[in-house]
Amino acid sequence: MRIVVSTPTGQVGSRVVARLHRAGVRPVVVVRDPARLAPDVRRRSEVVTADLMDLDAVVRATRGADALHWVAPSLGPDPVAAYDRLGRVAAAAVRENGVARVVVQSSVGAEARQGFGEIDGLGALEEHLDGSGAAVTHLRCGYFFSNLLLDLAALRAGVVASQLEVDRRIPWVAPDDVADVAALRLLSVDWSGRTTQGVLGPADLSGADVAATLTELVGRPFRAEQVADDVVAEQLRAVGMPPTQVEAVVGMARGFRSDVRQEDARDAVSTTPTTFRSWAAEHLAPELRGGRGTGEDMG
Template sequence: MRIAVTTPTGNVGHHVVATLVRAGVRPRVLLRDPGRLAPGMQGEVDAVPVDQYDADAVVAATEGVDALFWVDPTTGSEDPLADYARATRSVVRAVTDNRISRVVFQSSVGAEKRHGVGEIDGLAHTETALDGTGVDVTHLRCGYFFTNLELQLDALRAGTLQVVLPLDQPMAWVAPRDIAEVAATRLLSPAWSGRCVQAVHGPADLTWRQVAEVLTAATGRQIGVERITDDAMRAQLHQAGMTDGLVEAVLGMSTGLREDFVPEQRRTVHTTTSTSLAAWAYDHLRWRIAGVS
């Protein structure tokens, strides 16, 4: 089976690539700069330099591919949803022109709403566009990445996380490595066809208060959490250098799931993965909080 992987150096993608290599597959990896691949991995893959927003380049890079792991690339522009639409055109062209038979798409919890969830609306657009191609597709509806906490190292070092969600609202938290395991399994498995939605919920739904308790225990630092207003979060995101459009798209991912949201797929043995936040934080986060590389 010829498998192509996008964002092969990302939080999920680099685990997908490693898993496929361990399975005996030599994947084709699509990325802007092949030099960013880990040195030990460069001889195990076929690297193709490509801009995912360039539909012609994506079509050329995926010629002869049987299965594709697609991740919409991150965007920092004023109009994130327009960028998602451009990336969607690329994957639809690739699937259609090259008759790629199977796609595993990294989506998100919340995409089932289709509208009103900020950047996640872009993922929903990709889902519906892939559905329209008739390809066998699995949409991975992923929970909140543990690695998102790495974007708040300064706040963690100061001892307080600030969020706009209710502090006692539970949500799915998941390790990117566990998402990659599900993605690779789906890419390799012949046991499914048609349109599938596979939620990836991590081992437990956690409230922000519980997250603070877990991080305190795992890092040895007292960490609390407080709820702030949407406008206060907007100010923080602007201060971080985000454009107005990106600020609203990022904020919308929280505010759009704040009121009575229930995921399309409930937590079951099929959606539950094993890596706990405590284990991940102990292995990956405590050193970074302490300022150790």
């Protein structure tokens, strides 16, 4: 089985590659900089150097492929347009090479097609691949636990900051669980057509839920705090982010605050096992213990 994996150094792609190795598959990994791959990964994989925006390069990388794992990275000053372009490239390569199966890393909210900021680009990407002639599964993933690691400064001050209302619950998921689902889909040949599959973690969580769990794990108080869209936008502009990118980021929360109905319901298939508590105990709590804002510092 010839399986092609894009973004093999990413937090999901790297885990998919590891699972394919354990399954006895030598995957084709498409990467801009092979030096970022661990020596063992290079040894066990066929490495193709390519830019995912380069149609000719992606066509070469997917030649002879039975399955493709397509993870579109967020790129450039207009990520919605970049996702659209990445969808066109992937669909053209799939058609050119007759790739039978494609597993797409998408997101909850992509079903709306409009009103979810950056995620609107994933909706466009889905549509391009739906027209590729391949069997396609779009993995509609929840909010990654690991996104919290991008906001350690606020967390060290005891704040779980979000543009969402502190009690609004949405699906949260571990990257490991997304990789499990993607690898299983890639290895299976017993599916066809166009389908979506929720990858939703074990439970929907709010900022208040996250704060309560961190309070227990770290042993000092955390609180959830909603940050207004205009405040976030101003912060992003202050670090040089262009208007299209600012809108893409701010628009995601606006979509999740809306009443758009989630297409992929929570059920036995979409519910994945890793809890926020177990993930945070391993990956986040060690970063927060002993840092700024200990119980004594907070009075």
